Amino acid sequence: MVEREVLINNPTGLHARPASLLVAQAAKCKSKVSILFNNKTINAKSMLSVLGGGIRKGSKIVIVADGEDEQDAVESICNLIAQFEE
Amino acid sequence: MLFKGIGAAPGLAVAPCLIVQPLPDINTFAQVISRETVDEELNRFSNAVEVASGQLEAIRAKAEAAGDKTRADIIGAQAMMLTDPMLDEGVRERITDQLYSAVRAVKEVAEEQADILAGLDDPYMRERSADVKDIGNRIMAVLMGVQEKDLSAIVEDVILVGREITPSQMASLNAEKVKGIVAEIGGKTSHTAILANNMEIAAVLGCKDIMSAVSDGQALLINGGAGIVETEITEERKASLQVEIQKRHRIKESLNELIHQPARTRDGHTVELAANIMGPDGAVKAAKLGADGVGLFRTEFLFMDRTSPPSEEEQYEAYSKALKALPGKPVIIRTMDIGGDKEIAYLNLPKEENPFLGYRAIRICLQDKPLFKTQLRAILRAGVHGRALVMYPMIASLEEVRAANQLLQESKDELRAEIQAFDENLQAGIMVEIPSAAVTADLLIDDVAFFSIGSNDLTQYTLAVDRMNENISSLYNHFQPGVLRLIRMVIETANRAGRGKFAGMCGEMASDPLATLLLLGMGMTEFSVNPSALLKIKKIITSVDMEYAREVAEKAMKLSTADEISTYLAEAIPAELREYL
Numbered sequence: 001m002v003e004r005e006v007l008i009n010n011p012t013g014l015h016a017r018p019a020s021l022l023v024a025q026a027a028k029c030k031s032k033v034s035i036l037f038n039n040k041t042i043n044a045k046s047m048l049s050v051l052g053g054g055i056r057k058g059s060k061i062v063i064v065a066d067g068e069d070e071q072d073a074v075e076s077i078c079n080l081i082a083q084f085e086e
Numbered sequence: 087m088l089f090k091g092i093g094a095a096p097g098l099a100v101a102p103c104l105i106v107q108p109l110p111d112i113n114t115f116a117q118v119i120s121r122e123t124v125d126e127e128l129n130r131f132s133n134a135v136e137v138a139s140g141q142l143e144a145i146r147a148k149a150e151a152a153g154d155k156t157r158a159d160i161i162g163a164q165a166m167m168l169t170d171p172m173l174d175e176g177v178r179e180r181i182t183d184q185l186y187s188a189v190r191a192v193k194e195v196a197e198e199q200a201d202i203l204a205g206l207d208d209p210y211m212r213e214r215s216a217d218v219k220d221i222g223n224r225i226m227a228v229l230m231g232v233q234e235k236d237l238s239a240i241v242e243d244v245i246l247v248g249r250e251i252t253p254s255q256m257a258s259l260n261a262e263k264v265k266g267i268v269a270e271i272g273g274k275t276s277h278t279a280i281l282a283n284n285m286e287i288a289a290v291l292g293c294k295d296i297m298s299a300v301s302d303g304q305a306l307l308i309n310g311g312a313g314i315v316e317t318e319i320t321e322e323r324k325a326s327l328q329v330e331i332q333k334r335h336r337i338k339e340s341l342n343e344l345i346h347q348p349a350r351t352r353d354g355h356t357v358e359l360a361a362n363i364m365g366p367d368g369a370v371k372a373a374k375l376g377a378d379g380v381g382l383f384r385t386e387f388l389f390m391d392r393t394s395p396p397s398e399e400e401q402y403e404a405y406s407k408a409l410k411a412l413p414g415k416p417v418i419i420r421t422m423d424i425g426g427d428k429e430i431a432y433l434n435l436p437k438e439e440n441p442f443l444g445y446r447a448i449r450i451c452l453q454d455k456p457l458f459k460t461q462l463r464a465i466l467r468a469g470v471h472g473r474a475l476v477m478y479p480m481i482a483s484l485e486e487v488r489a490a491n492q493l494l495q496e497s498k499d500e501l502r503a504e505i506q507a508f509d510e511n512l513q514a515g516i517m518v519e520i521p522s523a524a525v526t527a528d529l530l531i532d533d534v535a536f537f538s539i540g541s542n543d544l545t546q547y548t549l550a551v552d553r554m555n556e557n558i559s560s561l562y563n564h565f566q567p568g569v570l571r572l573i574r575m576v577i578e579t580a581n582r583a584g585r586g587k588f589a590g591m592c593g594e595m596a597s598d599p600l601a602t603l604l605l606l607g608m609g610m611t612e613f614s615v616n617p618s619a620l621l622k623i624k625k626i627i628t629s630v631d632m633e634y635a636r637e638v639a640e641k642a643m644k645l646s647t648a649d650e651i652s653t654y655l656a657e658a659i660p661a662e663l664r665e666y667l
Binding site for chain 2: 010011012015016017018043045046047048049051052054084
């Protein structure tokens with residue numbers, strides 16, 4: 001299992017387009033991918049789960065991946081989140 | 087009886103009602119299953135999702151074939167949600183662990199998910215919440231064996247009435263025959279309302295208790311503009327309404343005859359009648375309406391609702407698409423007008439005391455040069471696909487025009503060095519919306535190809551009336567003589583300059599039928615209007631003589647108050663045109 005903490009820094013948080021990009025990226029991974037936020041575990045492969053998480057700008061979240069490509073999974077999702085900030 | 091709801095889409099109709107039955111009470115179906123039938127129930131669920139998915143795909147394909155992208159996208163997003171793991175796992179867990187029947191499990195999970203999204207207090211999330219309920223109901227209907235009423239197969243005129251009319255029902259119905267929509271829930275910004283407007287179907291939503299007052303086949307009257315539904319209509323009233331409806335229909339038909347005619351007065355004076363658009367799809371619509379081009383492409387909408395500015399490539403695609411939709415016709419692309427009442431989070435603009443007098447539009451662009459040049463490069467490159475013109479907003483002085491033109495020149499040099507195709511002769515003009523620009527039009531004209539009068543801001547700045555402040559909204563009036571004198575000055579300066587220079591208008595005033603004769607008579611040669619007003623304005627222009635318009639303008643300019651002027655202009659419109667206003 002691999003996990004990493006990231007800060008959500010784009011103005012709209014994990015909303016609409018950023019959320020769908022993240023879900024699409026997570027869906028490509030073979031591992032189980034979740035987001036820990038506010039003592040909740042969010043399924044990163046589910047749009048409903050990610051939207052329902054209410055993750056806004058300034059939220060600290062932990063990306064957790066468990067499975068054969070766990071290292072790449074965490075890496076690719078953190079990279080994607082970093083791009084949101086630009 | 088008269089029912090009042092929210093007028094969600096305009097239109098007037100009398101037709102028999104067709105009730106869209108809500109789902110049967112799920113309590114009449116099995117709520118629990120036995121341990122032995124778990125696998126069977128899981129299979130029923132999988133099959134129901136598959137059937138629902140097939141239904142949505144059929145609706146989506148139909149909408150796409152009809153060229154209705156809004157409908158196709160809404161349904162496409164719902165289809166994605168059908169297979170969301172939260173829904174899938176939630177339902178399977180309840181069936182397997184709690185021995186719930188599939189229908190009960192779907193109901194509970196869909197409601198739970200919808201509530202979470204609705205609780206986030208965000209308009210976007212509320213719409214998604216309605217989508218989740220919609221797909222939940224769709225799966226439940228399949229599980230309960232409810233035959234979906236095929237709304238696309240309606241062959242007689244009807245008004246649909248339901249507790250709720252869902253976006254997917256809207257997307258599937260036969261828009262030719264459905265004359266109105268009445269529902270107990272929903273509001274102005276719901277997907278159902280957006281679709282009804284798009285499809286030009288009258289809609290009254292949030293119309294409480296309507297379901298208990300109507301039965302299938304009963305005649306109903308709907309007035310979508312006023313948000314009114316009537317259930318008891320006398321034959322007399324029905325007849326007079328039919329007359330009114332036919333009149334509206336006739337007016338619409340007669341306006342449609344103008345689509346392929348030029349905007350030319352009876353005595354042969356032609357003007358350009360263009361449309362205002364918010365994106366490339368608007369250009370396609372403008373072409374269908376017979377617009378002579380686009381007088382205002384509001385590019386700021388490409389910059390909104392996202393987390394970073396659109397790339398050069400993305401902008402190039404959008405501008406090219408608009409240009410290709412109107413081959414050979416001018417498309418005026420206004421560089422982004424952000425700030426004031428339009429905020430964009432990623433630009434990190436500070437909060438201002440006076441945003442309308444602050445850091446906005448060209449003022450941002452001249453400081454954030456990379457942002458501006460990206461847009462200029464995209465417009466220059468797109469220019470090879472048609473007749474593009476670029477327009478700078480919020481110009482107050484000649485220095486700003488020159489600075490913007492300098493950056494345009496630099497962008498051309500860069501593209502030339504990169505050996506990229508672009509429009510070498512792209513013409514640049516300005517919005518005239520700041521009084522100083524209007525007063526110094528003669529000083530600006532040599533450096534621009536055209537003026538486009540932004541009447542909304544010009545009115546607000548000339549009268550010092552904040553147009554967002556409701557307390558003083560009565561003071562905001564584009565017929566104030568002070569505003570009209572500035573407008574005349576701008577038009578006359580452009581007309582005197584020759585060299586192909588012109589003055590047009592893209593503000594709301596250009597879409598105001600009361601102002602048409604006045605502006606025409608002042609010598610304005612380009613009107614850029616809202617698509618919904620285009621044919622009305624063309625009707626006025628094509629029904630009068632230029633000579634008469636000049637007389638009207640001259641008389642109006644001698645009057646001293648806005649009231650006198652608008653009263654006179656209303657009287658000046660020939661009587662036979664009044665029913666078109």
